Amino acid sequence: MIEFRVNKMAELLDVHRNTITNWIKSGKLKAAPSVAKRYIVSKEELTELFREEGIPAELIEKLKIANGIKSNISENFKDIKEFVEIKKKTLPKKPIGSVMVVGGGITGIQAGLDLADSGYYVHIVEKSSAVGGVMPKIDKTFPTDDCAMCIVSPKLVKCVRHFNINLLTLSEVVGVSGDVGNFTVKIKKNPRYIDINKCISCGICSQKCPKKVDDEFNEGLSRRKAAYIKFPQAVPLKYSIDGANCIYLTRNKCRACEKFCPTGAINFDEQEEILNYNVGAIILAPGLTTYDPSGLDFYNYKNMPDVVTNLEFERLLSASGPCFGHLKRPSDNKEPGKIAWIQCVGSRNINRCDNGYCSSVCCSVAIKQAITSSHHCHGENGCRTIFYNEIRAHGKELEKYYENARDMGIRFLKAMPHSIEPAKDDSGAIIRYMTEDGSIFNENFDMVVLSVGMEVSPEIRKISDIFKINVDKYGFAATESINPVESSRPGVFVAGTFTGPKAIPKSVIDASAAACEVAKILIEAKDTKTHEKIYPEELVADHAEPRTGVFICSCGINIADVIDVSELSDYAKKLPGVVYVENNLFTCSADTQALISGKIKEFNLNRIVVAACSPLTHEILFQETLKEAGINPYLIEMANIRNQNAWVHQNQPELATQKAKDQLCMAVTKVSKNYPLFTQSVPVHQKALVIGGGIAGMSAALSLADQRYDTFLIERDNRLGGNAWNLERTNKGEAVRPILEYFIENVENHPQIKVLKNARLKSFAGSVGNFVSEVESNGIVHTVDYGVCVIATGAGESIPDEYMFGEDRRVMTQLQFEREMKLNPTLSYKAKSIVFIQCVGSRDSKRPYCSRVCCAHSIKNAIKLKEANPLLDIFILHRDIRTFGLQEELYKKARDLGIIFIRYYLKNKPTVKREGNELYVNIFDPISQQPLRIYTDYIVLATAIEPDQNEELSQLLKYYVNSEGFINEAHPNLAPVELAVEGFFVAGMCNYPKLIDESILQAKAAASRASLILSKKDMQLDAIKSFVTEKCDGCALCVDVCPFKAIKFEEIGDNRDKHKIITVDNALCKGCGLCVATCPKGGIEVHGFTLEQLKSQVHAALNTTEALN
Amino acid sequence: MPDKFEPKIIGFLCNWCAYAGGDVAGVIRAQYPPNMRPIRVMCSGMVHPDLVVEALKMGADGVIIMGCHIGQCHYQDGNSKAMARVEVVRVVLEDMGIEPERFAIVWVSSAEGKRFAKVITDFTDQIKTLGPNPLRKDFELNFKRV
Structure with a gap:
């Protein structure tokens, strides 16, 4: 690659600068714009152009010298080639189509489910007697405050029921032999x-x-x-x-x-038994342990009952915990009023525990606990205090979560308490702390929560030893940015908190990414070890008299706290057709599924009503239960008495109970009108479309193509690579160019990837498994058929409108500065002082989110400069340094090197001034309580990352974006790569600002989830389709209304009896029912939502007599 | 002591936006009056005018159809079609002696939990101001006779 400025190039070739500009505009010179009015072009393109124009080729060499750029690509290129060769060699010849997953937490479960659903047999090894890991212990998940048990339960249930998953509980790995494709794992089953x-x-x-x-x-x-x-x-x-x-x-x-x-x-x-399993690949997801604060004598954790860890506090909050959801403090079982959280206990600490990293999640956990405990008990305002170093709310929607907590009156104190001492009567505690301005306080609290971090336990270290994989100094599995789930041993993959502290969404992404990597190497053995699930034959129930079973969920206390469930149960017993009623603590749990199955047989039930949470999340689970019990899955109705009742009418228990009765009556009445429905299957286009050719898009495309799916990659620009062109090194210190070159080379040469550059999506039609679009690329319109789509449209640096940006060329954005550093190697010697300003345009009212990557990015560049010239003064002006996870090491290194960090608050932002040619920054230093003036040679603005606002695309594909324009995933915790539209997936920065390795991970995860759809030649259609009734007289009013052209007007019969009728194409029909509402005579209806069914609900809601018939 | 008027409102919620928005309202614990009885439909455009008329005829104090924002319909433009029918329904209601204000159509996205709560709160207030459905009296008599 060659980089040039237009005027320099014109000078060299002895032409006018407009000639060069015209060449670029016309596409004759295929150069891509780079930063600072520079362009980038490949050497081949340039040679070709020079040949055409009759310019001597030697000039190319001059061009490189003239601009002083050293291309490091060729130097690293050899490594890449070797890398590719090694990769090819590691692909096993005759692999075994089964996989061992070590660890039964959410990560292991997700990886297992992904693989089992895409054609591989999975053994999950879990040390304890049940799967689930830490997640079931958690009360709620941030930032949605969803009940953790409710969202993990369906996955656990699916896992234990899965035909192609062998769950090994109370088991541990004791040995492993063999190689990628064919390992023998020795398991001790206790x-x-x-x-x-x-x-x-x-x-x-x-x-x-x-x-x-x-x-x-x-x-x-x-x-x-x-x-x-x-x-x-x-x-x-x-x-x-x-x-x-x-x-x-x-x-x-x-x-x-x-x-x-x-x-x-x-x-x-x-x-105890010793069992041997032959598997093709292994995923290690052994999870985490929390730091034990007993050793920190100044916090008195061991001696004071009311000092608890954050995980203990979760149990105290949880409906399934020791207080049954009514928070009480351990010393005297009283409801605590005033609670304190102390952050970074056992994290970011090398004084007492050697855990130099940030545990990444504890800030959000503390915020969540402060918010949810306010729901539980009712102390005075401002009674919840979080003592913190830096609040690291770096994930999607977490900054708003943090701001919301502040608005709720939760007190955030920047102070690391000195000690916790017992208060009188051995209840509560006294915290001694010093605020930023140096004042010392002793404050009483009823309870103290220590936000302890994550750790690698000796047992987990043992697993690394058994599998002989490399770990870092903390015991986390060592990985590289280019493939963050690959361990040092081929065929052994790592995921979840085993590779560093992380929250649930990132663990779930890791899990799917690891599954994707496994699927890539075991592709030859797909479907060789799996079996099809066979359901019992359905009992005929359509015309049978309804015998309805009603299951009412208490959802811990979520429902039962507001709605009188026993009154509701009594009411249910009186409803027509109801023969059995039961109230469960958690209707979604595995034991209840077994119970429902049992009751179906015992009472000969043929219809089921579940009064619980939302059918959008849980209906599938109960449908599965019905299928296993031999009942058609459409003979169920759910009454949403949690999300749309108990949660939203918390202060009106009587009226809420009344509403719940109506909801239940509506469900019971509707289910009596339900009849069995049967699905049809349609062939799947086993091809993928990836939109966006940045690192995320390329990674997704490669992951799909390596699983043998034809993939179209469309890129808006005339070259692949996106933002990665502007980056030099990852936070782990690896050069970005080789990674980028590796991706581009592999994508462009992959036989199963078709790249379309300068491309635009022009149209979109179809449904999951069968999409069709027109893509315009360089003036040619291509028609593309595909079954799934990954959106990876990226994001970019925003343009600052403050700090004299644009007025003084010494004020530049992060990327401009990185470029400047590259072009000007002596910068660190020539400059005397450099100021970095963080959060420029982020975390303010315009963009109320954290751009996530800028802290580490600034520190990384600062370290590079300071290492080159220790005499250079570097200041980083920040609001909170958010070097989450293992990036904390960079922060420590920067401070060790003498880089000065000064904190500012939004209300007191630094100002940039110029006097003569002197540039300086004014800032108030909260430590010395003094205003400072810093004279500087460069001011580097860590500007916000903005999503590419692609109106055209979002209009076409109808995906949802959040208020800042980032594409929303279907569920932040458990569906972090899926979009709400089935068959669509998201990866990279268009979802939220991400580091390179995180984008790669998300792309792999998206590819894994997408391949679940592509792995089957046929897919089952939904049964919710429209159908023509005998009342249809062929008026054809419905034909034009149908948005999917699913309704046809056909002539049938011979000459004697010729008439026109309406027919519905099930593959096209989506069951929207626009035809139903248009038809004046009930000639067309939608299964599951017939006029009779909907009317019955209306009557039930109004308690009319008809409802009771 | 006279009973406080607690209206009964029938809500037709589209599966993709409004129903999901209603779920989100729960997740964020946005409180609203417990008067609406949700009926999940695939699309706001699926609700036959007959259903609206039937509900009000049978004594519902209000009917609200909730769907995706215009341009965001999961089925391209089902919500626009639903809106196109509104005027006709209102005319029919007036003929029947029912205030057309008892029927509303609004758009709530799957992310707008707070807005969902506000929409229901406002509509419930509106119905409370209108008082009980005038047809309800006849209907109640009917009910007793049966």
């Missing part, structure tokens, strides 16, 4: 002492067990028995006996459980 097949989860063993021990699921805040289940919604829901504490197993007497077990499931003779 005895459960209870036969899973005989256990009916009645809990009698636990009731009768005399031995009580601390309950680790409740973080030791309550006691459990030695015969126990991990938590009430455990998956699998089978009891186990804890061999280390059981009286019989330790002291050879008791056996009470054995005596009382009604099914004879207890088996004390069970021995």
